Amino acid sequence: MSPDLSASGIAAGVGAGRLSAAEVLETRLARIRELDPRIRAFLKVHEDSARCRARALDERRAAGGRLGRLAGVPIALKDNIHARGWETTCGSKILQGFRAPFDSEVVERLMREDAVLVGKTNLDEFAMGSSTENSAFFPTANPWDLDRVPGGSSGGSAAAVASGMVPAALGSDTGGSVRQPAGFCGVVGVKPTYGLVSRRGLVAFASSLDQIGPLTATVEDAALMLSVAGGHDPKDSTSSPRPLPDYAGSLSGGVRGLRIGLPREYFTGGAHPETEKLVREGVASLERLGASVVEVSLPHTKHAISAYYVIAPCEASSNLARFDGVRYGVRARGGLSLEEDYAVARGSGFGPEVKRRVMLGTYALSAGYYDAYYGRAQKARALIRRDFEDVFGKVDVLATPTSPATAFRFNEKAEPMAMYLADIFTITANLAGIPGISVPCGLTQGLPVGLQFLADSFREDLLFRSAAALERERPFPVFPFAEGAGQGPRHEPA
Amino acid sequence: MSQPDFELVAGLEVHCQLATRTKLFCGCVNGASGAEANTAVCPVCTGQPGSLPVLNKAAVELAFKAALALDCGLAGTSVFARKNYFYPDLPKAYQISQYAEPLAKGGAVVFTAGGVAKKARLQRIHLEEDAGKLLHAIGSRELDCTLVDFNRCGSPLIEIVSEPDIFSGSEAHAFLAALKEILLYAGVSHCDMEKGELRCDANISVRRKGDAALGTKVEIKNLNSFKAVKEALDHEFSRQVGVIEAGGRIVQETRLWDVEKRRTELMRSKEDAHDYRYFPDPDLAPLVAEPRWVEAVKASLPELPAARRMRYTEAFGLSGYDAEVLTSDRALGDYFEGAAKGLAPEAVKTCVNLITTDLLGRLNAESLPVGRCPLAPGALGSLAGLIHKGTLSTKLAKEVFSKAWDTGKAPEALVAELGLAQVSDEGQVREWVKAACSANAQAVADLKSGNGRAIGALVGAVMKLSKGKANPLLVNRRARPTRCS
Numbered sequence: 001m002s003p004d005l006s007a008s009g010i011a012a013g014v015g016a017g018r019l020s021a022a023e024v025l026e027t028r029l030a031r032i033r034e035l036d037p038r039i040r041a042f043l044k045v046h047e048d049s050a051r052c053r054a055r056a057l058d059e060r061r062a063a064g065g066r067l068g069r070l071a072g073v074p075i076a077l078k079d080n081i082h083a084r085g086w087e088t089t090c091g092s093k094i095l096q097g098f099r100a101p102f103d104s105e106v107v108e109r110l111m112r113e114d115a116v117l118v119g120k121t122n123l124d125e126f127a128m129g130s131s132t133e134n135s136a137f138f139p140t141a142n143p144w145d146l147d148r149v150p151g152g153s154s155g156g157s158a159a160a161v162a163s164g165m166v167p168a169a170l171g172s173d174t175g176g177s178v179r180q181p182a183g184f185c186g187v188v189g190v191k192p193t194y195g196l197v198s199r200r201g202l203v204a205f206a207s208s209l210d211q212i213g214p215l216t217a218t219v220e221d222a223a224l225m226l227s228v229a230g231g232h233d234p235k236d237s238t239s240s241p242r243p244l245p246d247y248a249g250s251l252s253g254g255v256r257g258l259r260i261g262l263p264r265e266y267f268t269g270g271a272h273p274e275t276e277k278l279v280r281e282g283v284a285s286l287e288r289l290g291a292s293v294v295e296v297s298l299p300h301t302k303h304a305i306s307a308y309y310v311i312a313p314c315e316a317s318s319n320l321a322r323f324d325g326v327r328y329g330v331r332a333r334g335g336l337s338l339e340e341d342y343a344v345a346r347g348s349g350f351g352p353e354v355k356r357r358v359m360l361g362t363y364a365l366s367a368g369y370y371d372a373y374y375g376r377a378q379k380a381r382a383l384i385r386r387d388f389e390d391v392f393g394k395v396d397v398l399a400t401p402t403s404p405a406t407a408f409r410f411n412e413k414a415e416p417m418a419m420y421l422a423d424i425f426t427i428t429a430n431l432a433g434i435p436g437i438s439v440p441c442g443l444t445q446g447l448p449v450g451l452q453f454l455a456d457s458f459r460e461d462l463l464f465r466s467a468a469a470l471e472r473e474r475p476f477p478v479f480p481f482a483e484g485a486g487q488g489p490r491h492e493p494a
Numbered sequence: 495m496s497q498p499d500f501e502l503v504a505g506l507e508v509h510c511q512l513a514t515r516t517k518l519f520c521g522c523v524n525g526a527s528g529a530e531a532n533t534a535v536c537p538v539c540t541g542q543p544g545s546l547p548v549l550n551k552a553a554v555e556l557a558f559k560a561a562l563a564l565d566c567g568l569a570g571t572s573v574f575a576r577k578n579y580f581y582p583d584l585p586k587a588y589q590i591s592q593y594a595e596p597l598a599k600g601g602a603v604v605f606t607a608g609g610v611a612k613k614a615r616l617q618r619i620h621l622e623e624d625a626g627k628l629l630h631a632i633g634s635r636e637l638d639c640t641l642v643d644f645n646r647c648g649s650p651l652i653e654i655v656s657e658p659d660i661f662s663g664s665e666a667h668a669f670l671a672a673l674k675e676i677l678l679y680a681g682v683s684h685c686d687m688e689k690g691e692l693r694c695d696a697n698i699s700v701r702r703k704g705d706a707a708l709g710t711k712v713e714i715k716n717l718n719s720f721k722a723v724k725e726a727l728d729h730e731f732s733r734q735v736g737v738i739e740a741g742g743r744i745v746q747e748t749r750l751w752d753v754e755k756r757r758t759e760l761m762r763s764k765e766d767a768h769d770y771r772y773f774p775d776p777d778l779a780p781l782v783a784e785p786r787w788v789e790a791v792k793a794s795l796p797e798l799p800a801a802r803r804m805r806y807t808e809a810f811g812l813s814g815y816d817a818e819v820l821t822s823d824r825a826l827g828d829y830f831e832g833a834a835k836g837l838a839p840e841a842v843k844t845c846v847n848l849i850t851t852d853l854l855g856r857l858n859a860e861s862l863p864v865g866r867c868p869l870a871p872g873a874l875g876s877l878a879g880l881i882h883k884g885t886l887s888t889k890l891a892k893e894v895f896s897k898a899w900d901t902g903k904a905p906e907a908l909v910a911e912l913g914l915a916q917v918s919d920e921g922q923v924r925e926w927v928k929a930a931c932s933a934n935a936q937a938v939a940d941l942k943s944g945n946g947r948a949i950g951a952l953v954g955a956v957m958k959l960s961k962g963k964a965n966p967l968l969v970n971r972r973a974r975p976t977r978c979s
Contacts, residue, residue: 082543082544088543088544090543095543098543100544101537101542102537102542102544102545104544199546200544200545200546201544202544203543203544204543204544204777206776207776207777208776234548235546235548236546236548237546237547237548237549237777237778237779238776238777238778238779314773315773315776317578317771318576318578318587318588318771318773321578321580321586321587321588322541322543322585322586322587323543324580324587326582327540327541327542327585328542328543338582342580362771365578365771365772365773366769366771367769367771370771370772370773374773
């Protein structure tokens with residue numbers, strides 16, 4: 001596919017009048033019609049509304065109007081992000097039929113820059129999961145191998161970008177939910193610094209960990225998307241007032257003199273040897289470009305999974321308590337007591353993983369257990385944060401595998417604990433609030449491997465610098481589906 | 495054993511709705527509980543998915559004002575926490591409140607009960623949001639379902655928790671009255687109990703007199719008036735003493751005050767108590783009170799009732815009673831000070847009398863608050879001055895007061911316009927007295943024979959002749975028996 005069809009290419013073309021937003025959209029809609037019946041990335045494609053929007057942009061351009069930085073770029077939204085008037089299901093039956101009462105801050109920002117919203121993508125119910133198998137509606141397939149998961153919870157957004165249905169999508173990352181599916185699907189995914197992107201209009205899973213982030217085919221597009229989506233929102237009290245730096249400018253910065261740390265704890269047998277090998281090769285290619293590479297240690301990493309699986313469920317148990325069927329979503333009916341009403345709505349509305357986490361969190365916050373669980377988890381979190389503060393005094397970025405292995409088969413990780421371990425390399429960034437990016441670094445047995453860079457808070461510029469350099473060194477086949485190929489994935493590493 | 499062998503120990507939890515324009519975490523109108531149901535609502539205060547709270551600075555300021563007015567210790571940093579429980583009036587299924595780290599600790603309320611000054615210490619003050627309101631019936635009609643009105647949901651409240659320093663129903667009443675006065679003065683709340691702007695729960699226990707340890711406490715809810723608080727405490731004291739005397743034990747429970755039946759009834763036992771699973775709200779940053787901001791809030795506090803009372807007795811020489819009346823309402827005190835400005839010290843007393851009798855009487859008759867009094871403080875002050883200078887008799891002053899109230903004209907202007915100025919000219923008064931004496935021979939004779947009361951008839955006759963304008967002091971002096979000729 002021509003690079004013109006990256007988000008940046010489309011925006012430049014439509015903005016200059018060389019491309020028509022309507023035609024760009026039709027190409028993508030055709031691709032969705034062709035591929036999505038097998039991949040099932042979308043929960044809902046809003047064709048009419050997207051066409052109407054694209055036409056309006058073309059007309060505005062024709063009338064001499066200037067278009068924004070995302071002029072005519074078709075974008076998909078994970079279905080836990082509000083677009084006013086559209087259904088937001090969170091992949092859950094309990095929210096079926098619920099229409100967003102307002103635009104999320106990120107949607108307002110995308111629309112201000114003249115993006116075209118195409119539809120809502122599949123996810124693990126309430127973003128709880130790492131495979132998108134926990135969607136109450138259907139699973140999504142990995143475009144590289146339809147028998148495998150796309151990762152999760154932003155699996156729909158990752159698969160939609162990987163298969164070229166849209167050049168860019170938004171996901172949300174609470175423990176790796178943007179980076180892990182990006183890695184599994186061979187696209188770029190960013191988890192921004194906590195507070196960089198407004199959470200207003202994102203249905204909360206774990207408020208102190210959630211961040212919205214872009215999934216794109218290229219690093220340049222990820223930088224473009226973040227530069228639009230990020231920035232201070234006074235209506236989100238956790239949003240940072242710090243002005244955004246120029247991410248585009250950091251893309252060409254190169255890595256000469258950049259100090260890259262390899263955290264020992266992420267390279268000690270946890271990852272599949274092939275995955276680790278490709279990641280090390282990626283880092284070596286940056287070293288050849290003048291980066292220095294040192295081994296570092298993040299000694300409290302071992303507490304991350306347990307801290308995360310206390311804090312996230314605690315917050316979730318509270319955040320999800322409002323889903324009682326009374327004001328929206330599934331409602332129990334018929335002469336029940338109040339308690340039965342709640343029990344029926346929540347019992348039938350939530351899937352097993354959501355129930356598991358709500359119960360875990362409820363238990364951990366209970367009188368007599370708070371200190372032992374939530375209190376200790378917060379202490380561990382502080383130690384993990386300090387590990388990163390220490391290490392970023394010595395290096396600029398850390399490089400790790402995004403996930404221990406490549407995309408797994410459906411139903412392969414039926415045990416919750418096995419699934420939880422899929423996030424082992426990504427959850428530390430959420431606990432510490434620091435940014436991370438997953439960028440493809442190669443294929444093994446036909447499946448993409450993601451390399452994760454981590455940086456200090458608000459140093460997304462360093463992530464883009466490193467990832468852009470890696471992308472230039474190790475070009476990656478963006479789309480597994482060749483034009484017109486209908487039989488299945490075909491991958492030809494460059 | 496009987497009641498006199500026991501004493502009641504109570505602590506109060508007072509919820510007070512802050513007088514802000516908007517709610518605690520969104521831009522919806524605060525205090526729209528009387529408006530059509532669910533018209534002052536938005537995605538934030540109805541707990542729509544994806545909505546986030548933004549703290550209202552004005553509410554924080556009022557909460558700190560309350561804490562400063564009540565002499566609390568302020569926390570440099572306080573933390574909002576979620577209090578989790580399911581109920582249809584709580585749309586997020588958690589209330590944003592403060593728990594482990596409230597914005598203020600300590601402080602006290604001084605009040606007078608049974609003529610004795612007392613002090614109840616405060617434990618803490620914290621800021622939180624209100625819940626909605628459930629409707630089970632409309633008028634006399636029972637509903638076949640429960641309706642919910644979220645207009646009140648998200649309104650800013652402070653919860654003021656006292657130490658168990660209250661020992662009777664009347665003390666509780668006096669405590670609340672003193673607290674309400676301070677909150678009104680500080681402009682923290684309108685404190686209208688009928689509108690639910692001030693609500694009270696009580697923790698009550700009894701113990702044998704002389705015991706140091708507290709008894710098992712029972713919480714009483716639904717105390718919607720000062721009277722209810724007093725009655726509920728008195729009732730609960732008897733009930734608990736009765737249980738103990740019958741050989742029973744008090745169990746920790748929550749009871750409801752039934753206004754109709756005037757007794758408390760079991761609401762839930764300790765076993766059914768909620769586990770609120772408090773934890774810091776991750777949607778809100780800790781609340782940091784910058785010392786400079788706190789100083790500014792402190793500077794904006796008006797003089798509080800106790801200090802004002804003391805000043806009135808010391809600086810103006812008012813009686814304790816007058817000072818009490820004038821400070822019972824901040825606006826009335828302000829009015830008094832406006833009226834007394836520039837008055838001679840002796841005229842101030844006249845001014846106080848005008849306020850406590852004529853002004854309050856008229857305001858009361860017309861159900862007007864002091865703030866909407868049509869007579870400006872300056873006008874009342876000059877009226878007092880006119881009386882003091884002898885230009886107006888007290889009687890004529892009442893007429894001028896009334897005319898000034900109705901027409902808005904200045905008292906001096908009215909005096910001139912109506913020719914009401916008191917006549918203090920000795921010659922003229924002598925003429926009137928002479929005329930009165932000759933027309934009332936019997937009264938003169940009575941006076942001469944020592945019946946002092948007869949002077950009333952003579953004074954009345956002079957006033958009639960002078961159309962009320964004769965200076966009564968001069969008339970009195972002139973009409974004395976020895977000089978009546």
